[in-house]
Amino acid sequence: MAALPRPFRSNRATASWRASRSWAACRCGSSNKKQEETRMPIIEMHLMQGRSIEQKRAVAEAVAEAVTRTxxxxxxxxxxxxxxxxxxxxxxxxxxxGRRQELAANAAEKS
Structure with a gap:
């Protein structure tokens, strides 16, 4: 097998690969205590614009509580x-x- 070109063998890429392998081991239920202590769930939530700061803070608190508990x-x-x-x-x-809202408004005007 031919050697990889130099950019693919950089220390940065190797460190990144090692980190991802370590994360995968932690994620897959490794019994290593140190890895268990570093588990860090990351949740992504996509919302339509318009929620208040209070609503976003409340959902953040509720999600954190649910994830902590479960x-x-x-x-x-x-x-x-x-x-x-x-x-x-x-x-x-x-x-x-936005287009869906326009279509709904047009349909409402016609009826």
């Missing part, structure tokens, strides 16, 4: 990433939410 990790280990999308950044079946 996965047995500390609340300080739970990460929640909230990403907001405008009505033109979300679509179902090729129709954006």
């Amino acid at each position: 996965l047995g990790v500390g609340p300080e280990q739970v990460r929640l990433l909230i990403t907001e999308h405008s009505c033109e950044e979300f679509s179902v079946g090729g129709v954006t939410a």
Whole structure:
């Protein structure tokens, strides 16, 4: 087998590969105590724009509590990433939410 070109053998790539292998071992239920202590669930939540700060704080608290209770990790280990999308950044079946709202408004005017 031919050697990989130099950019693919960099220390950075090797370190990244080792980190991902370590994460995979932790994720797959390894009994290594140190790995168990570093478990860090990361939850992604995608919302349409318009929720208040209070609502986002409340859902963050509720998600952290549920993950802490069900996965047995500390609340300080739970990460929640909230990403907001405008009505033109979300679509179902090729129709954006903004266009869907326009179609609904037009249908309401005609009836």
